[in-house]
Amino acid sequence: MSSAIGVVKKQIIVILLALAVGLAVGVPAGWATVRVVNTTPAVLREDLQEDYLRMAIDSFGVNRDPNLAVRRWDALGPAAASMFVRVQKNPAGTDPVVIIAFGEVIQAVKGSSLTESGPGAAAESVAPQTSPSAQSGRSLLIGSIAALVLVGAAAGLVLFRRLTGRRSASRISQPAGESFADPAQGQSKQTDFETLGVAPPITQNMTTYVVGDDLYDESFSIDTASGEFLGEYGVGVSETIGIGEPKKVAALEIWLFDKNDIKTATKVLMSAHAYGDPGIRSRLEAKGELIQIEPQKQIMLETETLQLLASVVDLQYGDGAMPELSYFERVTLELAIWRKTGR
Numbered sequence: 001m002s003s004a005i006g007v008v009k010k011q012i013i014v015i016l017l018a019l020a021v022g023l024a025v026g027v028p029a030g031w032a033t034v035r036v037v038n039t040t041p042a043v044l045r046e047d048l049q050e051d052y053l054r055m056a057i058d059s060f061g062v063n064r065d066p067n068l069a070v071r072r073w074d075a076l077g078p079a080a081a082s083m084f085v086r087v088q089k090n091p092a093g094t095d096p097v098v099i100i101a102f103g104e105v106i107q108a109v110k111g112s113s114l115t116e117s118g119p120g121a122a123a124e125s126v127a128p129q130t131s132p133s134a135q136s137g138r139s140l141l142i143g144s145i146a147a148l149v150l151v152g153a154a155a156g157l158v159l160f161r162r163l164t165g166r167r168s169a170s171r172i173s174q175p176a177g178e179s180f181a182d183p184a185q186g187q188s189k190q191t192d193f194e195t196l197g198v199a200p201p202i203t204q205n206m207t208t209y210v211v212g213d214d215l216y217d218e219s220f221s222i223d224t225a226s227g228e229f230l231g232e233y234g235v236g237v238s239e240t241i242g243i244g245e246p247k248k249v250a251a252l253e254i255w256l257f258d259k260n261d262i263k264t265a266t267k268v269l270m271s272a273h274a275y276g277d278p279g280i281r282s283r284l285e286a287k288g289e290l291i292q293i294e295p296q297k298q299i300m301l302e303t304e305t306l307q308l309l310a311s312v313v314d315l316q317y318g319d320g321a322m323p324e325l326s327y328f329e330r331v332t333l334e335l336a337i338w339r340k341t342g343r
Contacts, residue, residue: 040075040076040077041075041076042075042076042077042078042079046079046083049076049079049083050083050086050087052072052075052076053072053073053076053080053083053084053087054087054092054093054094056069056072056073056102057087057094057095057098057099057102058094058095058098059072060098060101060102060105061095061098061101061102064101066105066109069102069105069106070105070106070109073106084103084106085262087099088103088257088262088264089259089262091232091257095217095219096219096232096234096255096257096264097217097219097234097236097253097255099264100255100264100266100287101287103264104266104286104287105286107286108286190204190206190334191204191311191334191336193336199338201309201336201337201338202222202223202224202230202337202338202339203220203221203222203223203336203337204334204335204336204337205218205220205334205335205336206313206332206333206334206335207235207332207333207335208314208330208331208332208333209235209237209249209252209328209330209331209332210329210330211246211248211249211318211327211328211329211330212246213246214237214245214246214247216236216237216249217234217236217237218234218235218236219232219233219234220232220233220234220335222306222337229259230258230259230260230305230306230339231256231257231258231259231260231303231306232257233254233255233256233257233301233308233335233337234254234255235252235253235254235255235310235333235335236252236253237249237251237252237253238251238252238253238268238284238287239251239268239270239274239280239283239284240327241273241274241280241322241326241327242322242327248318248320248322248326248327249327249328250270250271250273250274250280250326250327250328251268251269251270251271251274251280251284252268252269252293252328252331252333253266253267253268253269253287253288254266254267254268254269254299254301254308254310254333254335255288255301256301256302256303256306256308256337257303258303258304258305258306260303260304260305261303261304261305261306263303264303265288265301265302265303265308266287266288266289266301267288267289267290267291267299267301267310268284268287268288268289268290268291269291269292269293269299269310269312269331270284270290270291270292270293271292271293271317271325271326271327271328272292272293272325272326273323273324273325273326273327274326275290275291275292293312293315293331294312294315295312295314295315296311296312296313297311297312298310298311298312299311299312302340304340305339305340306337306338306339306340307337307338307339307340308335308336308337309335309336309338310333310334310335311333311334311336312331312332312333313332313333313334314330314331314332315328315330315331315332316328316329316330316331317329
């Protein structure tokens with residue numbers, strides 16, 4: 001009887017040892033085989049995909065690498081177009097000018113408009129290839145990727161803001177009717193459209209670029225008297241020529257964003273020399289209609305529900321060691337916004 005009990009005890013000990021060895025070897029080995037391969041941001045939730053695209057746009061504002069921009073766009077797969085529309089309609093801290101530039105690069109490469117049936121839908125997206133055992137580890141990996149994306153987006157946005165040094169808020173608070181022009185050159189007053197028989201604009205601002213202002217980049221919000229947000233508009237540097245400091249600006253870019261329109265209207269005001277240079281024109285054509293800037297010239301931008309009238313109030317060319325009429329010494333623009341009739 002005692003011998004039988006001893007045999008049973010030995011069998012139990014053997015079973016327990018086998019179980020311990022199996023756990024010690026099998027569990028680590030099982031975890032080691034959980035691998036997710038070829039994963040892209042296309043597997044993220046929609047809100048994280050939007051954060052990823054904002055990070056890609058902010059990064060593009062710093063490095064302006066079109067190949068990297070396209071790779072990051074393709075990484076989002078079919079969701080890219082809808083995410084871009086969402087970012088465009090609600091910049092929420094993302095620079096609208098950079099959004100426009102990023103979209104133009106994608107549109108130029110993909111060859112179609114940035115709608116939900118455009119490049120995002122056309123871009124080939126391959127579902128992540130995972131082994132059956134990888135399914136159990138996917139949620140953990142996605143959580144880690146999401147955290148890295150959010151941290152990267154925040155860091156990229158901080159870096160971009162520091163590099164661009166935007167001053168839009170201070171310019172928006174400028175009292176109506178007061179000029180941003182150099183007092184030594186005389187003040188430029190805003191147009192009183194009512195005296196011309198024209199309805200007063202929703203919003204109206206003067207802005208001046210002066211040589212040496214290498215970070216020139218203005219944006220203004222469009223809001224009704226009741227506080228309804230309609231969109232944004234602004235102007236910034238589009239092209240420089242030559243080398244050295246300060247930068248020599250040869251073209252300015254005016255843009256109008258309408259919350260009710262998927263496409264942002266853009267026009268490029270070029271110096272006389274830049275307008276006649278085929279190489280410069282080819283670089284800027286993707287940004288919008290090219291216009292040679294002239295004193296007192298008026299330029300109209302239109303979207304689905306808004307109109308922007310830009311008037312060249314003051315224009316002075318630089319006279320350094322560069323081609324004649326090639327870069328701006330100073331440019332003062334008056335920007336006024338109306339709602340389209342019947343809107």
